[in-house]
Amino acid sequence: MKKYIFSFLIITLLASCSDYQLLEKNPNLPTSVPSSIILRNVLSGLNEGAWDDNMRFNQFYCSNYAYYDTNEYNWQSASLQYTSLKNVVKMEEEAVKSGAKALNPYSALGKFLRAYSYVNMTLRVGDLPVKDALQGLSVDKPKYDSQKEVFIQALKWLDDANNDLASLITTGDRTLDGDIYYGNNLKLWQKAVNTFRLRVLIHLSKKADDADLKVKQDFANVLSNPTKYPLMTDLSESLQYVWSVNNKYPRNPDNLGNNATRENMSKTYMDLLKGYKDPRVFVVAEPAEAQLAKGLKATDFDAYVGASSGEDLADMSTKAGRGEYSFQSRKRYYSSYTGENTFVVGYPELCFNVAEAINRGWVSGNAQDWYERGVKASMSFYGIADATAYLAQTSVKYAGNNATGLTQILNQKYIAFFQNSGYEAYFNWRRTGVPTFLVGPGTGNGTKIPLRFQYPLSELSTNADNVKAAISSQFGGSDDINSAIWLIK
Template identity: 55%
Template sequence: MKLHKHILLSVLALGLMLTSCEKPFDQLEQDPNRPTSAPASLVFNGVLNDMYSIAGGGAWNDSQRYNQFYASNYNYYATNEYSWTSTGLYYTTLKNVVKMEQEAKKAGLPDVNAYSALGKFFRAYFFEQMTKRLGDIPMTQALQGLDNQTPKYDSQKDVYVQILKWLDDANSDLTSLIAKNDNNLSGDIYLNNSLAKWQKVVNSYKLRVLVSLSKKESDTDLNVKARFADVVNNPTKYPLMASMDDNLQYIYNNQYNKYNRNPDNFGQNATRENMAATYLGTLTSLKDPRTFVVAEPATAKIAAGLKPTDFAAFVGASSGEDLAIMSSNANQGLYSFQNRKHYYSTYTAEPYILVGYPELQFSLAEGINRGWAAGNAEDYYKNGILASWGFYGLKDGANTVYFSADGGYKVFNTYTVSVSFADYYAQSAVKYAGNSADGLKQILTQKYLAFAQQSGLEAFYNQRRTGVPTFLVGPGTGNSQRIPLRWQYPATERSYNAANNTSAVQSQYGGNDDINAAMWSLK
């Protein structure tokens, strides 16, 4: 018995020793090499980078082919087909937005702070990116983690109602913070932590959303016309971008942060991509000097006797052309390629605009043309064209342009072209035709030209909504020579949220998750 007693006491003592020096089980489960929190500024920076990626991730990619700004003539890398399937969702980024707000609060910031205000804008931005690709999406019950792994779908109308509310709330919060000079923002790769500039972005983006809902202008819940007029009539309450300096844009600054076309990939794609006729043909038909900055003259046209500065020397390929024919024609010098000086001679080329001043000007012109607000649509229309010209360095008077001298990107011939905005604007195809259907078509055409290699799929979304410009189709575009209207829901939704997904597809598209079906906002 004594022996047993001594053993028991020894075991108890050992247990007490172990208990006193060991950490609780939940602490042992934590990996010291994996952080459980991060500064709000760091999460914010990640969300900003996601904005860039989701907005196309730069120029000369799939989005810009679907916008018919350029075309692939080499099917090893890409085709020009619109045979879309599913799209990705952005809930992971939205979870990071929630995390950013939480970390700001943990750091002691008040309920309304710079991160929470921009968090509302980010919600509007990423949910809008999803709904205009798909239609109905989970929103109200989304972002609840394990508490709800099968969120119901909200109607596209309800999503847009909430988007507009988030944008209004973000504007109100930013107004309050700016008035109090209360700004804890850091990590901003776009606007140098300026809340005043972010507020301009929020309101300019709101006009993008409102214009995108033009087919629903009579819906009383959305109240598109009154909301648009409210922004136009109250510039103090709703400050807007005032110049190109206010653009939300991604800057390329060195060979480690490269523009999508640069000296390193010249051999890979310079001759395997040519300009698309929808874009380049529109420029040349208007005798637009942007032609000389964005494209090279077709070598076959020069060999036939045209001058490099003749608009007829610039030829784009129809995106609908059979790929084998396009490839053959491109190899024969029948088509224009990207301007080597502008796009390939450096690593920085031009900024990539996510939300920009030219778009804003055309949105204002469109809304006024439609009768949503009072104002001079022609002034905004002119401002948009001039801003886009300025982006390419074009000005009235003599302008120097460069074309490849040897088919490469290092030796260039220089030419002088005389530019006159007055002469350009005097053309009947350009001079604003007034607040009419013809005037609206002019606004939309110039908006399309200003979107070139910018803003992800915005050119496509505008064309989908308005039919301007006419997108070219044929065997090369696939999809039975149709331009699709949407993407399919991702397989994860069909697998893990099947009942809600099936219900959403049934209520919107008659049970067929069809890329050619029109969503609510397009009806």
């Protein structure tokens, strides 16, 4: 009898467990997500926005109202993209689960997205986990790889992505969906991959002679093999985010009363435009009211005045209130919800990167031609059809493959980055010192521009030993925002 009761209890418990396993599944929650939906979400995250912290730290504009923001560079923890990278892994898994071959458009773009995210992250902090990362529970405390190793891996991913896309284009694979940038066009994606690759190589300019990285050789190989490594050919092929009424441009009619006059243009940016007598200033900014009161016209370059990012915030606020500084063009930036497209990787940048490589002697070619292409493309973005007179000015005309010519290229690239491409303007300043960023009491941090962000606090709490080892090997044990990363040493 006892045996019978015991057996009955076991059967009952097993049945209960089975019932529980069935009951715990929520039929209203999906057990898988289409790769296209994951891709759309990840691609949306590539857009770093406009008129935000990035652009203030790029010294394109200033906040003159402390309630919203200051202009201080008291940077803390970086925001890293490992969650997005986990989504990339899931996207690849779901593509195969749904019947795709091992080589498919999602796996090819997955390699680009890995490279893009890792480059973005390492430019912020330095060393990062790569080999041990994204392994799930099997490696919960990943070791850090050096920044050099991060770049080597990123360049390999980009090369693999290019080759994979070429194969898919040849076979006519059209299974991609969810692409918010190129409408699932793999040929345009291949151009974006290789254009981004040249950006990565330019970031490595201080390591151009490294035998492992082969920066000069890689750049020349891409540029001299357009069939194997196609690049963007005009502005329309830029990897650019298009705003919509459902996802509004950051400056629009809804926030006109909040920040239109609580932000003013930066002297760093405005003085470059004025010095070059650049007509883009008339498009992006408004003349300072105080200058108009003196009798200047809206067509006078001297009517446009930017504030130094280093100015004391209270002083800036007072002067802005008196009309001494130019505001962003309310006609351009507050008249619609869709605004202007925001580059992730733009064609003008490509032109300036090629011009820089030629100027530095990495590759042969006509630097002036590429320089002028970049200027014309940027002008076109602002609706300026003819740049002939502008390019003929002594200050703008390419000075040749020398230091002056290089500064011209870098200044024009900075101008073209306005409200585009995330922190790229800052990263290029950090690498080259061009243009001169302004400092003072308003920028904080002991009137220094930081050279990096700190590692996230979450990493210090969950992977302390490894992140501390990385901090020790790079910066002598101090996670200091003013310490130079390997890339710029």
